[in-house]
Structures are given as C-alpha cells and as structure tokens.
Amino acid sequence: MDIDDIHPDARAVLERRRSLGLGPLHELGVRRVRFLQRLTEAMGGTSGPAVAATTDMRVPGPDGDIDVRAYRPEGDGPYPTVVFFHGGGFVFGSIETHDALCRALATESDSVVLSVDYRLAPEDPFPAAVEDAYAATAWAADNPEKLRSTGELSVVGDSAGGTLAAVVALMAAEREAGIEREGVTVETDVVPDIDRQALLYPGVGVAEGQESVEEFGGLVLTQDDLEWFRDCYYGDEATQRHPYADPIHADDFAGVAPATVLTAGFDPLRDGGRAYAAKLVGDGVDTTFEEFDDMIHGFATEIGRIERAQEAVEFVAADLP
Numbered sequence: 001m002d003i004d005d006i007h008p009d010a011r012a013v014l015e016r017r018r019s020l021g022l023g024p025l026h027e028l029g030v031r032r033v034r035f036l037q038r039l040t041e042a043m044g045g046t047s048g049p050a051v052a053a054t055t056d057m058r059v060p061g062p063d064g065d066i067d068v069r070a071y072r073p074e075g076d077g078p079y080p081t082v083v084f085f086h087g088g089g090f091v092f093g094s095i096e097t098h099d100a101l102c103r104a105l106a107t108e109s110d111s112v113v114l115s116v117d118y119r120l121a122p123e124d125p126f127p128a129a130v131e132d133a134y135a136a137t138a139w140a141a142d143n144p145e146k147l148r149s150t151g152e153l154s155v156v157g158d159s160a161g162g163t164l165a166a167v168v169a170l171m172a173a174e175r176e177a178g179i180e181r182e183g184v185t186v187e188t189d190v191v192p193d194i195d196r197q198a199l200l201y202p203g204v205g206v207a208e209g210q211e212s213v214e215e216f217g218g219l220v221l222t223q224d225d226l227e228w229f230r231d232c233y234y235g236d237e238a239t240q241r242h243p244y245a246d247p248i249h250a251d252d253f254a255g256v257a258p259a260t261v262l263t264a265g266f267d268p269l270r271d272g273g274r275a276y277a278a279k280l281v282g283d284g285v286d287t288t289f290e291e292f293d294d295m296i297h298g299f300a301t302e303i304g305r306i307e308r309a310q311e312a313v314e315f316v317a318a319d320l321p
Helices: 008-019 025-043 099-109 128-142 160-176 211-216 223-233 270-282 307-319
Strands: 053-059 066-072 079-085 112-117 149-158 196-200 259-266 287-296
Touching: 008 287, 008 307, 025 223, 053 128, 066 099, 066 128, 079 099, 079 128, 079 160, 099 112, 099 307, 112 128, 128 149, 128 160, 149 160, 160 196, 196 307, 211 270, 259 270, 259 307, 270 287, 287 307
Parallel strands: 079 112, 079 149, 149 196, 196 259, 259 287
Antiparallel strands: 053 066, 066 112
C-alpha cells in the first residue's frame, strides 16, 4: 500500500501532530504523555454529538471503585447497554479522550454507553485493566435498572480498549463454561451475558515482523512505542501469552459473543486484527470484518476531523442490539 493512498483527512491529522512537534510516545515517557493528554483535554478536543444526558458514577471494582460515565441517548428508554473501553496502550487515555466517540456511539446505536476509566500501567500492569473491565461489565449486567437498560449488553473498545472488550467477551464465555484461569482475580459471581463484542483496530495478535508493523510503524505508533506499551503493561513475554492478556492465545472461542472487528489499512496493528478476526471465524464465531483501507490507527476518535470516523461508528452501531 502506498502512503499517498491515505485519506486526506487522515493525512491532515498526521500533519497536525507533526506541526505540534510531538515525538514518539516512548521518548516522551509516561508523565509527559499524560500531561499532554490533560492539556489537550483542557483545551477541548473534537466534539461529538449532543446526547440526552451524561452521568458520572462510580461502580465497585477489585481495587476500589471505578469511575464510569453513562451517555444516554434521546428518548425515554429502556435502551441496550454498551460498555466501552478506551484506547491508549494501557498507559494513557481516559473517559475524556474518548468522549466524542462515546457520544457518537450512543447516538448512532440508540444505546446507553458506559465508558470505563480502568487502571493504567505501568503503575497497575496486567491484570488490573482486565479485572476492572470485567467488573464494570458485570456491574452493568447486574444493574440494568440503573442504566434504564433492556438487558441487552455489548462490549466495545478501540486499540487497547478493543483488547479489553475481546478479553471480557472471552472471560464471560469461559466462566459460563466453568473455566477459570490463574492470574486474573474475579470477585463477582455475575457472569455477563454479552450479545456483541465490537473491536476497533484492537491491539491483539500484534507481533514483530508482521507486514503492517514493518510498513506502518511510525505513522502514529512506532515499533518502539509498541514495545514500550508491552513493557509497561505485560512486563514480560510469558505474561503476554496469557489469553486474558492477548486473547489471540486462547485455544477455543466456543461460546464467545458474536464479533465486529474493524481494522485500519495504514495501522501497524492491522495484521493482528486480521488474524484475530480469522481465528474467531475459524472457531465458528459469527464475525463481521471490515477494513477501512485508507485510515490510520486511532482514526475513530477523530470525530469532526476525519469524515470516516463517523462512518466507522455507524458501521459498529449497525451490528449492536
């Protein structure tokens, strides 16, 4: 694929980042990356559509309460529930960084979207994010009345959040089958009945030497950035092979919720996402796959800047209950 084939909107976003003089994330380090994130949030980023209401809440988690934000669409409800996990390599990202995306998702899917502020690495490496993600999903499943929910439940995430959505769907299916894996603590007896998982350019199955890693490392994420994220979150290669760390390593996807997998053509994570979708299909999971071939990593968060970001939200929303 030729770099000239990147969509003009995406090229403009890349140029904007270059004009700000931002270096690779791993060179900035955790503190500066998070400082720049907070600065961007304070200045205001892209704005999503208006929703009927947003409600900031706290739900029980394995290491204290977890901050969440519920986005309610227009109408009296009840609505299906979407539990959303933000991206950021498990190192940064927040409810605020993905506010526009969650607003658009709530509007297009006519669902209440519950965005989860899970713990971040390196302070809280694996399995902290997984435990928080599962706990928040179990709470949503067990408290439909608090969300004005129909009881229908989906998990959605982008990038690292896509990994978490895939893991939560896998955990729910395995716990329903009586399978519990060492290394991840689940403090609730609730097993969420997940109707759909939607993974936007997820960080699954990514490996050195993949064509997409070699060709597109550097557009948004460098190869060193990917290694930095791995070091912060997983710590070592053995941990990365845990199916709840990277679900590409699961042996069997029987009973896992139907999936929507979306990849970006100019994304180093592209080939991992392709491989995961193929593995789901191979195990008989009803899977919808779409590649936005002229897009870059993270494009769905650029509501208002990249036209196809809205298209991606509409594509995902169409598959949700």
